[in-house]
Amino acid sequence: MDAGHIVEDRSAANSNGTNILFLTSSPRRDTSYSNLVGMRVLRELRQVYPGATVTIRDLARNPLPHIDDDFVTATRSIAGPRSERQRAQVERSDDLIDELVGSEVVVIAASMINFGIPSTLKAWFDHIVRPGRTFDYSGGGSQGLLRGRRAILVLARGGIYSAGPLRSFEHDESYLRSVLEFIGITDVQTILIEGMGLGPDFAERAVDAAMRRAGAVAGVLAPA
Ligand SMILES: Cc1cc2nc3c(=O)[nH]c(=O)nc-3n(C[C@H](O)[C@H](O)[C@H](O)COP(=O)(O)O)c2cc1C
Numbered sequence: 001m002d003a004g005h006i007v008e009d010r011s012a013a014n015s016n017g018t019n020i021l022f023l024t025s026s027p028r029r030d031t032s033y034s035n036l037v038g039m040r041v042l043r044e045l046r047q048v049y050p051g052a053t054v055t056i057r058d059l060a061r062n063p064l065p066h067i068d069d070d071f072v073t074a075t076r077s078i079a080g081p082r083s084e085r086q087r088a089q090v091e092r093s094d095d096l097i098d099e100l101v102g103s104e105v106v107v108i109a110a111s112m113i114n115f116g117i118p119s120t121l122k123a124w125f126d127h128i129v130r131p132g133r134t135f136d137y138s139g140g141g142s143q144g145l146l147r148g149r150r151a152i153l154v155l156a157r158g159g160i161y162s163a164g165p166l167r168s169f170e171h172d173e174s175y176l177r178s179v180l181e182f183i184g185i186t187d188v189q190t191i192l193i194e195g196m197g198l199g200p201d202f203a204e205r206a207v208d209a210a211m212r213r214a215g216a217v218a219g220v221l222a223p224a
Pocket residue numbers: 026027028029031032033034035110111112113114115116156157158159160196197
């Protein structure tokens with residue numbers, strides 16, 4: 001297992017069968033607002049799912065490689081993997097997909113970097129969006145295979161994109177919702193932490209609001 005993979009709370013005694021996958025991607029480590037609010041979401045989810053197994057994957061600290069010719073040949077050609085390197089690439093992709101498939105809830109924390117998601121998070125999607133594993137072609141279209149799972153997006157941005165003149169520059173939430181829908185995950189809640197570059201008072205209010213929303217979002221997921 002690679003170093004980017006940390007499993008918490010895994011014990012038969014305390015597991016209630018719910019698996020939560022927490023992906024972090026901020027390059028700012030300990031000062032990251034998306035990580036801070038994401039950890040709050042986890043605490044709230046633990047109230048909703050006591051004893052859940054939580055897997056944390058820090059994509060910034062332990063980045064995946066960009067996909068390359070070997071990856072594409074191994075995962076998208078009829079022949080499949082033919083060299084040791086190609087087999088290793090499929091294995092890594094399979095492990096990441098298994099981790100996602102085995103999770104009922106995925107929490108994705110991301111900084112806005114140049115109007116989109118961090119490239120480390122994009123690399124994760126490049127590894128897990130795979131025909132036959134997370135989506136299939138059917139009747140001239142495609143079909144997501146991961147239905148029934150839930151996602152929570154925790155998105156930190158320096159500016160404001162939910163309204164106003166920068167709206168059309170927003171490519172983090174819209175991308176994430178599209179690619180998640182493509183693989184079948186349509187139950188998606190978003191927690192925005194916007195305007196972090198607009199001064200300390202504004203930032204403090206934005207974090208407070210996001211922390212409150214974390215509780216509300218986790219509450220929506222509470223089993224009936
Ligand atoms: C390299 C870099 C690029 C950034 N690009 C943008 C951007 O395009 N739009 C924006 O609103 N904020 C941008 N920011 C600001 C971050 O989105 C903001 O600091 C946010 O809080 C980062 O998330 P984090 O706190 O989880 O690290 C950028 C920050 C960095 C370091």
